[in-house]
Every structure is written in structure tokens, then in C-alpha cells.
Amino acid sequence: MRTYHSQEQNLLLAAVPPMLIGRMLDESELVTLPLGQVVHEADAPLDYVYFPTTSIVSLLHTTRTGASAEIAVVGNEGMVGISVIMGGNTTPSRAVVQGAGHAYRTKSSALKTEFASGSVLHNVLLLYTQALMTQMTQTAVCYRHHSLDQQLCRWLLLSLDRAMSIKLEMTPDLIADMLGVPREGVKEIAEKLQFAGLIHYDGGTITVLDRPRLELRACECYSVVKKESERLFSPYRL
Numbered sequence: 501m502r503t504y505h506s507q508e509q510n511l512l513l514a515a516v517p518p519m520l521i522g523r524m525l526d527e528s529e530l531v532t533l534p535l536g537q538v539v540h541e542a543d544a545p546l547d548y549v550y551f552p553t554t555s556i557v558s559l560l561h562t563t564r565t566g567a568s569a570e571i572a573v574v575g576n577e578g579m580v581g582i583s584v585i586m587g588g589n590t591t592p593s594r595a596v597v598q599g600a601g602h603a604y605r606t607k608s609s610a611l612k613t614e615f616a617s618g619s620v621l622h623n624v625l626l627l628y629t630q631a632l633m634t635q636m637t638q639t640a641v642c643y644r645h646h647s648l649d650q651q652l653c654r655w656l657l658l659s660l661d662r663a664m665s666i667k668l669e670m671t672p673d674l675i676a677d678m679l680g681v682p683r684e685g686v687k688e689i690a691e692k693l694q695f696a697g698l699i700h701y702d703g704g705t706i707t708v709l710d711r712p713r714l715e716l717r718a719c720e721c722y723s724v725v726k727k728e729s730e731r732l733f734s735p736y737r738l
Contacts, residue, residue: 569680575662
């Protein structure tokens with residue numbers, strides 16, 4: 501059976517009437533993003549932007565020693581490559597697929613042309629930029645002031661929202677890279693959450709069993725990010 505794919509599976513594209521961005525959509529193509537694929541490297545030219553539909557992409561900063569930490573996560577609510585519309589053509593972060601799936605890849609030049617036209621997409625992308633900045637800011641606060649237990653709960657909830665599922669295909673090593681912590685720490689907290697009946701943790705698969713309790717266990721960072729996104733996009737019903 502053929503899997504259904506549509507540009508409207510990405511909520512940013514769904515908020516804009518296709519007739520208004522037809523030229524840009526004509527230059528877009530559906531691509532498969534496997535787990536762990538690097539969508540773009542730090543400081544490399546951004547020739548393409550990506551509108552995820554079923555994939556999830558992490559934006560990471562990596563130190564000179566090779567340590568990394570996630571600064572934001574992008575799914576079907578957003579776009580990878582937002583610096584393109586801000587006048588820059590590179591970014592110090594790298595983008596890595598944390599959830600395999602699909603995305604619509606668009607030439608950066610086509611996006612810039614559409615953005616400069618002042619269409620509805622222009623307004624939608626500016627709102628998304630603010631939402632993404634909120635997520636980055638709150639992530640920094642979370643790393644500084646909240647426990648690893650709370651951080652993992654926040655991260656799981658953000659990822660689940662973008663996966664639109666109760667399951668995440670995720671290895672302990674990848675989670676550790678996202679949070680910038682040792683693998684053993686992730687395993688210990690995951691086992692605690694499993695013992696409490698919140699998740700089922702089986703190697704590369706995490707299944708959420710009790711989302712309401714998971715939300716209660718997370719810090720306020722998750723709700724801050726979610727509420728701000730809902731507020732910004734309420735006119736578009738994203």
C-alpha cells in the first residue's frame with residue numbers, strides 16, 4: 501500500500517494557500533530522511549531548507565572537543581534552515597535527523613524569493629522564527645536550572661508532539677548526544693521512568709504509557725514552549 505504524502509502535512513505550508521506559493525512548491529521535492537542523517541553541517545552554505553512532514557530534526561551545537569547538545573527540535577510544525585530568511589546563509593549549528601521520516605526539500609533561493617514577496621508565508625515564517633527562538637531560550641534555561649530527569653521528560657514530550665505518536669525510535673547514545681550528558685545517565689533516568697510506569701524502554705524504542713504523568717514530571721519549559729507556539733499561530737490554527 502502506498503504511503504500518503506502531502507506538503508500540507510507540514511503545518512507551516514498548510515497555513516499558506518498553495519496558489520500563493522505555487523512557484524516555491526513547484527521547486528520542492530519529497531525526500532527521505534533516515535535516522536542519524538546530517539541535514540546540514542555547521543558553517544556550511546544552506547543551499548536547501550527542509551519542511552519536515554513525518555521526520556524530526558535536532559539542531560545541535562558541537563564543541564571543539566566533540567561534545568554536543570541540542571538547542572532545538574524541529575518537526576512537522578517547522579522548517580530547518582531558518583537562517584536563510586534572516587539574511588545569513590550559514591549557521592553555527594548542525595542539523596541531524598533524530599526521527600526518521602520524510603520532508604519537503606526546497607531550494608533556498610526559491611524560499612528567499614517567496615519570502616521577499618511579502619506573502620502570507622512571510623508572516624508565517626516570522627512567527628515561526630519567534631517560536632523557535634523561544635524554544636532555544638527555554639532549552640538553555642532548562643540545561644542550567646533543571647534536573648536530567650526533568651530535561652528528559654521535556655525532550656520526550658517535544659519529540660512526541662512532532663512525531664504525533666506514542667513511540668520514539670531512539671537509541672540511548674543519540675539521546676545522550678541530544679541532551680549533552682553521559683549515556684549512563686540517560687539509561688538510569690529512563691529506567692526510573694519505566695519503573696514509575698510512565699514509559700516502556702526497550703533499547704531503541706521508547707513508548708509513552710502515561711503522558712499526563714510525564715507532563716507533570718517535566719519542568720515548566722515544555723509548557724512555556726508549547727503555549728507560546730499556540731499563541732503565535734492561533735490565527736492559522738496550527
